[in-house]
Each structure stands twice: as C-alpha cells, then as structure tokens.
Amino acid sequence: MDEELISKKDLLIRYAISYGALYRWKRKGLIPEDWFIKKAAPTGQETFFPKELICKRVELILNQKDDRSLDDLSRQFRKEENVRSALVIKTVFGEKKIYCSDIYSVLLEKGDGTYSDITESILHNGKSET
Numbered sequence: 669m670d671e672e673l674i675s676k677k678d679l680l681i682r683y684a685i686s687y688g689a690l691y692r693w694k695r696k697g698l699i700p701e702d703w704f705i706k707k708a709a710p711t712g713q714e715t716f717f718p719k720e721l722i723c724k725r726v727e728l729i730l731n732q733k734d735d736r737s738l739d740d741l742s743r744q745f746r747k748e749e750n751v752r753s754a755l756v757i758k759t760v761f762g763e764k765k766i767y768c769s770d771i772y773s774v775l776l777e778k779g780d781g782t783y784s785d786i787t788e789s790i791l792h793n794g795k796s797e798t
Contacts, residue, residue, distance in 0.1 A: 671772060673705065673716040674723070683726050697742040698729055702764070721770060755790060 680687060693699050703725075705716045732741060753768045774790045775783040 672719045674719040676715040676717070679717060679722060679726065682723075683730065685726065685730075693729060693738070696738050697746055698738060699725060702766075718770070 674682075676687075676690070679685075680690065690699070694701070694704070699722070703717050703722055705718075706713050707716055708714075729738075729741060754765045755768060755771065755774070757764045757766070768791055771787070771791060773785060773787045776786050777783055
C-alpha cells in the first residue's frame with residue numbers, strides 16, 4: 669500500500685511557489701527532510717513528497733507567512749513535532765523516524781506474500797503516550 673506522492677514540479681506549479689522558497693522552507697525546518705523523497709525517473713532522479721502532508725504544510729505556510737515570520741512558524745512546527753509520538757525503525761542501514769500522526773497503515777509482510785495489518789497496535793501505543 670503506497671501513499672500518494674506529488675512531484676516537486678507539480679507542487680511548485682500547484683501553489684505557485686519558487687524552487688528557492690521551497691528549499692528556504694526546508695532549511696528553516698518548515699518542511700522535514702524526510703518528506704523529500706528521491707526516486708528514479710526517465711529523465712533522471714526526481715524529488716517527490718507525501719502529497720497529503722506536503723500540501724497541508726504548504727497551505728499552512730502560505731496562509732500564515734504574512735502574519736508570522738518563517739522562524740516563528742519553524743519554532744511552532746518543531747515544538748509540535750517534539751511532543752508527538754513517533755515510530756522509530758532501526759536497521760543495519762540506519763534509523764528512520766515516522767510520526768504516528770503521519771502513518772496511514774503499518775503492514776507486516778509475512779514472507780509468503782501475505783500481510784498482517786498491525787496499524788492499530790502500533791498507533792494505539794503511540795496515541796496513549798501523547
């Protein structure tokens with residue numbers, strides 16, 4: 669079950685924002701690094717984002733940027749992220765943190781081509797801590 673993605677190009681066009689603005693927001697911590705997903709494409713490597721998450725975030729930034737500084741927004745997002753529960757997956761390849769509020773489903777592949785949906789047990793534990 670793949671989440672829906674939006675390409676960087678489509679995101680920039682949809683919200684009429686510049687490449688520079690997008691990466692300034694990234695540097696300031698308004699858009700998490702792990703939302704930038706690099707994928708191979710016929711024209712080379714392209715950047716994609718989780719569509720629902722990035723669209724909500726861009727809309728929020730655009731709606732508030734005239735009333736609040738980007739630094740204030742960044743502090744707000746960091747504060748919110750620091751109090752949220754997260755699923756941390758550690759492997760021999762490194763560590764990945766995914767906030768529970770960003771998870772749609774968690775599937776455990778059994779090795780025989782079947783899956784068990786373990787979403788409820790994972791998210792129930794995460795929500796009980798917040």
